[in-house]
Amino acid sequence: MAAQRYEDSYLYRLRHSAAHLMAQALTELYPGIKLAIGPPIENGFYYDVDSPTPIREEDLPKIEQRMKELAKLDQRILCISADGREAARRTILEETTLGQGEEVAEYKLQLLEAIPEGESITFYDQQRTDRDGVKHRFIDLCRGPHVDSTKEIKHVRLMSVAGAYWRGDVKNKQLTRIYGTAFETKEELEQYLHNLEEAKKRDHRILGKELGLFMFSPRVGTGLTLWLPKGAVLRDTLIEFLRTEQLKRGYLPVVTPHLASIRLYEKSGHIMTYRDKMFPFMEDGERETYVLKPMNCPFHIEIYQSQMRSYRDLPIRYAEFGTVYRYEQSGEVAGILRARGFTQDDAHLFVRPDQLLDEFIGVVNLMKVVLDKLGLQDFRVRLGTKDPASTKYVGHDDNWQAATQAIEQACKSLSLEYEVSPGDAAFYGPKLDLMIKDALGREWQMGTVQVDYNLPERFEIEYIGEDSKPHRPVMIHRAPFGSIERMIGLLTEQYAGAFPFWLSPVQVAVLPIADRHVEKANELLATLRDEHHVRTEVDDRRETLGKKIRESQLHKVPYMLILGDRDLEQGTVGVRSREKGDLGAMKLEEFLALALG
């Protein structure tokens, strides 16, 4: 039996009704408030309003209180069909806005206009006169459905306020969005709030600090990461893994500078399309303007173009762990998940049109290997296609079609499930993205594969075909991680800092019990490090064993090797696993077999 869709569930209706209830409370508390929209969302609901007086977070308990009072009145929620557009308009002016005038009905009237001709128009009506004889009434233009009575809404919590643009367009007025959540039972609400607290502990920014992975400094700048020793090891480990996989697949390493003349990006077209995302330009007297690179592609094209290419040379796959700089808006920066400087595990494949499908399949295969190795299972694949209504795209329609078909075919042959998302293509071509959620449930774009007919055109790159005539190659842009930073952020949250053995910055902590065991501990470290390439640390502080264990445990070190008199006598080590605790004394060889497999 298929699970019920959230959209069809009672909880969804409950939250929708909670949004209406909040709107009712707001109209009573803030006369003149203009209502916009208030839908249920994944973890709750919101309502967008335009309030004459600012609504702040400290006002939320007061609003929540009013909601509870209104809920208890047992207002029946009824669906009313409007008898035509004009009648609907009158209902909005007279009922929804309580006759406060057309001005207050502004957004609702716009919503009414947006309802297609011929579609039924419905309102939801809730009203009741309380014990003091005060009449409460709220009627909202709404498709529904709702629960039957406001008294069903018992366990609500208003969470936060935020700004949100009317109809999601920056050019429009910014409204106040109030977020809330509602559950059927008190226990579920409490559980949800508790889970939120727990999720915060998995936040990569907190763990990054606790585990000594990375830091930021206001003196360095917003969104510019300082990698600490342990984080740098993690980075290097990830890079080394992918570098090896890429070498197996015929990728060629290249290295390009962080800066380039602005002329490179004029040629690529990025100055036109990407300028507001670039750091301020650098003027070199009157001779040259330099820019910090926001992407690696044009550099790789320059390398491709440095010599004549034959059809026999293709495909050419240039790979680079390239650090790019993008001037993200201050409010968008989010630890290492969204930084202003980040390193892409980038590569550009120059392929003949007849090679496109195979090469695309090769890339998706590599991505599967990467996901598998990293233990990431909870992801969504998104095929970003052209939005037919938009004009931001470049290139011929037949190229777009060919590219989109190649991606779809590749997915089919790999039996990869994906969702088509119109409008999520790059401006130069369709793309396949890997979407993964963070601890707080926000979805991030990770790995990506993109087909590009545009840059080859702009740079007029060619190869000589079998027919001795020049032909235009197709480019594939791809990054299996997306960026090292984002991937480490996500992995940190997925594993709650307890990385698998191969990724752990410190794999083994050697814990001598007393001073007289330190010498042996250092010998053990040398053996593990030099002969077995295990990242090892010795905790030689004069602290109790209990304390050393506690700290290694908090630092999520996979294995602790304890050395005391007994071990020195018997030639063993006391093994403790991060997950399983004390495993007892064993020979070093036994431990190595256990840890290294």
Added chain:
RNA sequence: GCCGACGUAGCUCAGCGGUAGAGCAGCUGUUUCGUAAACAGCAGGUCACCGGUUCAAAUCCGGUCGUCGGCUCCA
């Protein structure tokens, strides 16, 4: 960038008009210890920064910077 919240010792936080406090970390000494925090003492802060109100500001108000939750945007 916009809306809202928050910035107190290295870290986590208390104090919220009468002039700065705890735990952990650090330092010194004692303890040499077998599976998640030994004990004692010491030291550590122009309460993010700038300005205002007040007899008096960490506390109230304004601005700047930074961080966080959203919006828009994105790897």
